[in-house]
Amino acid sequence: MIRTRNLTKKFAEKIAVNNLNLQIDAGEIYGFLGPNGAGKTTTIKMLTGILYPTSGEISIMGKNIRKHELEIKRAIGVVPDEPRMYHDLRGKEFVSFIMDIYDVDREEAKKRFDEICDVFDIDYLDEFIGEYSHGMSQKLMVATVLMRKPKVLFLDEPTVGLDARSARVLKMLLRKYADEGSTIFMTTHILEIAEKMCERIGIINEGDLIAEGTLDELRASGGKGEHLEDIFLSLTGANDEEMKEIVEGL
Ligand SMILES: Nc1ncnc2c1ncn2[C@@H]1O[C@H](COP(=O)(O)OP(=O)(O)O)[C@@H](O)[C@H]1O
Numbered sequence: 001m002i003r004t005r006n007l008t009k010k011f012a013e014k015i016a017v018n019n020l021n022l023q024i025d026a027g028e029i030y031g032f033l034g035p036n037g038a039g040k041t042t043t044i045k046m047l048t049g050i051l052y053p054t055s056g057e058i059s060i061m062g063k064n065i066r067k068h069e070l071e072i073k074r075a076i077g078v079v080p081d082e083p084r085m086y087h088d089l090r091g092k093e094f095v096s097f098i099m100d101i102y103d104v105d106r107e108e109a110k111k112r113f114d115e116i117c118d119v120f121d122i123d124y125l126d127e128f129i130g131e132y133s134h135g136m137s138q139k140l141m142v143a144t145v146l147m148r149k150p151k152v153l154f155l156d157e158p159t160v161g162l163d164a165r166s167a168r169v170l171k172m173l174l175r176k177y178a179d180e181g182s183t184i185f186m187t188t189h190i191l192e193i194a195e196k197m198c199e200r201i202g203i204i205n206e207g208d209l210i211a212e213g214t215l216d217e218l219r220a221s222g223g224k225g226e227h228l229e230d231i232f233l234s235l236t237g238a239n240d241e242e243m244k245e246i247v248e249g250l
């Protein structure tokens with residue numbers, strides 16, 4: 001469902017993503033994990049057609065993104081790291097707008113949307129989006145994306161700004177949609193999230209994919225430690241002593 005070949009993005013001299021090769025199958029929940037500045041957002045922007053790669057190829061649902069851009073954009077769902085929505089619309093107007101621009105079965109989408117609002121406690125659709133908190137916008141964004149039941153779903157740091165309960169609901173929703181056949185690609189810098197939500201994890205550091213696999217496979221591939229945190233820190237080259245020094249120096 002998602003495939004890249006030698007995907008690379010350079011910003012002037014800076015290589016943000018370096019020769020990335022990914023292959024993600026239908027129904028998978030794939031976690032793209034890495035420290036700040038690793039290249040996660042740049043990757044997701046290329047995969048969703050927002051940013052053009054410097055070189056390399058991307059195919060989504062078996063189709064080349066350059067040749068089938070609109071078709072792919074119609075079929076996928078994207079929850080960006082900053083939900084950019086129209087501040088002067090009320091929540092319900094935004095939902096109606098999304099239903100208009102995407103070719104959705106309104107009745108079905110409405111039913112799904114209401115269900116998601118129910119579990120997510122979205123009861124603020126009469127208010128203006130400009131008055132929402134980050135978490136409120138994030139939940140509305142997730143609901144309007146999921147109601148379309150996209151075949152491939154991209155989420156950039158989806159739990160940032162969500163309270164514990166909402167994060168848990170999101171996890172359950174993603175599980176449900178993956179079980180129904182959606183493919184999910186999510187980024188996170190929070191190890192616990194990747195560990196709990198994702199079946200397969202890719203670790204990116206300074207633009208390079210440095211490890212990939214299930215938690216067990218990552219353990220076997222040289223990451224030291226029981227928990228993903230230890231594995232992650234050992235693979236990304238940070239060590240406890242160094243961190244202690246940094247924190248003590250603050
Ligand atoms: N538009 C841009 N122009 C220049 N550099 C950028 C731009 N976007 C991202 N970068 C750089 O690319 C690297 C990867 O950024 P990003 O993909 O946002 O990381 P992440 O999402 O993993 O935190 C960083 O060094 C960042 O400063």
Ligand SMILES: [Mg+2]
Nearest residue numbers: 040041042081
């Ligand atoms: Mg990012």
